[in-house]
Amino acid sequence: MRLEEIRSKFLSYFEAKEHTIVPSAPMVVKNDPTLMFINAGMVPFKEYFLGNAVAKNKRVTDTQKCLRVSGKHNDLDEVGVDTYHHTMFEMLGNWSFGDYFKKEAIAWSWELLTEVYGINKENLYVTIFEGDEKDGVPRDSESYDFWKEWIDEDRIIEANKEDNFWEMGEMGPCGPCAEIHVDIRSDEEKQKVDGKSLVNKDHPHVIEVWNLVFIQFNRKADGSLEKLPATHIDTGMGLERLAMVLQGKQSNYDIDLFQTLIGQVVKQSGFEYGKDETTDIALRVIADHVRAIAFSIADGQLPSNTGAGYVIRRILRRAVRYGYQTLKMHEPFLSPLSKVLIQEMGEAFPELEDNKTLIENVIREEEMSFFKTLEQGIKRMDVIISNQKEQQQKEIQGEQVFELYDTYGFPFDLTELMAREAGLSVDQKGFEKALQVQKDRSRSATSIKTDDWTEIRKDEKEEFIGYDHLEAEVKITRYRKV
Ligand code: ATP
Ligand code: MG
Ligand code: MG
Ligand code: MG
Incomplete structure (x- = not known):
């Protein structure tokens, strides 16, 4: 099954369950100072969960373009090194805004994976939220009870807040989640260790594919939880990981695309x-x-x-x-x-x-x-x-990282990566200090000079020595007279 077919099967499955198919929102976020890129399928629907807007369609399905390279979700260092994290990926989702809840979301996810896509039940595990007494959040026994109608109880794993409780921020809508994991190891590998013990352990072949979030609480400013008057479903499944499973591969990079x-x-x-x-x-x-x-x-x-x-x-x-x-x-x-x-x-x-x-x-x-x-x-x-x-120094100094940035256009994280490849680290604080000094300098320069551009005089020969910098208000192209 090619990628397109996998994507459209998902959408048409939920369309048949009365969901409206909507296009992906642009990945680039404008007008939100807290977020540069959409990093999860729920972002375009945030206002519905916050109660600031009312959804016209209570059931929606989509594939959302997501980018996880900055902020809370930053997978950049994993990309290419592992086989299942991308910078950009498609998150397939089905949504209920105050409509159906856990029972349907669970039953449909199961039917879609096992019957429509034909994934072997013996390769699936699900996780549910185990509860957190200190935080006053109960175990998600409702989910447990719905799941056990579909899957052997010994394939249901209880997991902690970090993996199985979703919160939008310090305050606001939140709730437990259930995640579906697939064991795609070879039969030989399966003989060695029980797949169950590898769930949530970052094993590349016992892998999380789908997260079903049950938004049912509101966290108040004092940290306590109250029940939401309307409950919502927010699910996200990585299309590339699903394709890896369905195409019988062990790496996202082996799928057709x-x-x-x-x-x-x-x-x-x-x-x-x-x-x-x-x-x-x-x-x-x-x-x-x-x-x-x-x-x-x-x-x-x-x-x-x-x-x-x-x-x-x-x-x-x-x-x-x-x-x-x-x-x-x-x-x-x-x-x-x-x-x-x-x-x-x-x-x-x-x-x-x-x-x-x-x-x-x-x-x-x-x-x-x-x-x-x-x-x-x-x-x-x-x-x-x-x-x-030679000097047996492990850490590259901030000024040198800055020189690479300033003269050769090496972003900080590129130098950090190249250093890591050589078994070295970099002094981030020192780099930031040097960068600040440069910013202060260019600021004071612009306060005296009115034009922001360094003129290149036609009658003089120039040698390009640095990449241009566009720091909010100043653009400097650096040339040296030769
Ligand atoms: P992981 O634990 O593997 O990093 P996650 O828990 O951070 O995943 P969620 O935020 O639950 O991921 O996102 C929902 C789904 O999106 C995941 O189950 C997975 O299939 C997919 N996904 C998440 N991050 C990536 C990524 N960087 N590249 C590709 N798919 C991803
Ligand atoms: Mg992650
Ligand atoms: Mg996870
Ligand atoms: Mg997850």
Whole structure:
């Protein structure tokens, strides 16, 4: 079953249960100072749960584009290293705004997984909230009772607040959740250890696919809970993980979409997939990141040096560095790859088709621009690393991290990643201090000078030495006279 079919089966299953299919909200969030990107399916429906708005349709189903690279949910360090966390992913969801509750949500999730998708019941586990006396939240025995109609009781696992209690914030709507996990290990692996003991243990093959949240409480300012007058269902299932299960794979990157993307990078780089862990990570990262970048641009967020734009630039430079250094691709590769992505996903997401040229051009320009300083930056980093090793120093100083940032356009987290690859750490505080000094300097500079732009005089030869900085109010392009 290809990705499109898996997605549309989900939507049509819930449509048949009287849900309205709605399109994904844009991944980029505008007008919300607390959030740059949608990181869960519930975000566009927040106002219904808060009681600030009333839903026109009480039952809704969708696939929501999510990005988890900053804030509360930051999976960036896992991406490519593990096989089941992406930066951007699709979260399939069904929603009840004050309509059906646990009984239906549980029964339908079970029917969909086992009958429509045909997942073997012997491979499924569910978790329910065990309760927390100190916090005054009871065990979710209702869920337990509904689940046991479908699944053997010894496959129901009680789990703690961290995994099975959802809260929007310090205050506001919250409730227990139930999560569905699938054991996709080989028969041989299954003989060794009981799958049950691996649930919620970050095992790549005993994996969480679906989270059903039962919003039934309101947390008040004093921390106590009260019952909500209307209860809601909020569910989220990772489409790529579901596809991995249904396509009989053991990695999200082995599903059809990612195989096509990885295949393209393999063709361009000449490095095969599945031969070496270091190059495999690079291939996975690139296949993952191109999707996050292309969708962000389609949703109106161009790479830049501040805010959400800088998040996208960081992802892009991370991918470019993997391609350039690890896979030795010294020609633009992300831009041609975005073309393949658009071919694959443009039908389900017309915003990709509509912005095709923009996406390809913006990515190409970003790549070309980073290529200008990347080679020198890598060389500088090599020198720093070998000096560190010579002096038996584990931590790279903040000023050096800043130099890489300022002169070579290396985002902090890229330097941190490259340091980690060399078994070193970086001094984040020192970096932030150096960055602040630079900001103060440019602020005082603008207070004397009225124009924010450094003119390049035509009659003098210039050598490009630094990437341009757009820090809220100042743009400085750094050139040295030669
Ligand atoms: P995990 O514990 O694996 O990090 P989670 O508990 O953080 O997942 P939820 O917030 O419950 O995830 O999101 C609902 C579903 O979305 C998950 O069950 C999973 O299928 C999927 N999902 C979550 N994070 C990612 C990600 N980074 N990449 C791909 N799918 C994800
Ligand atoms: Mg997570
Ligand atoms: Mg989890
Ligand atoms: Mg979860």
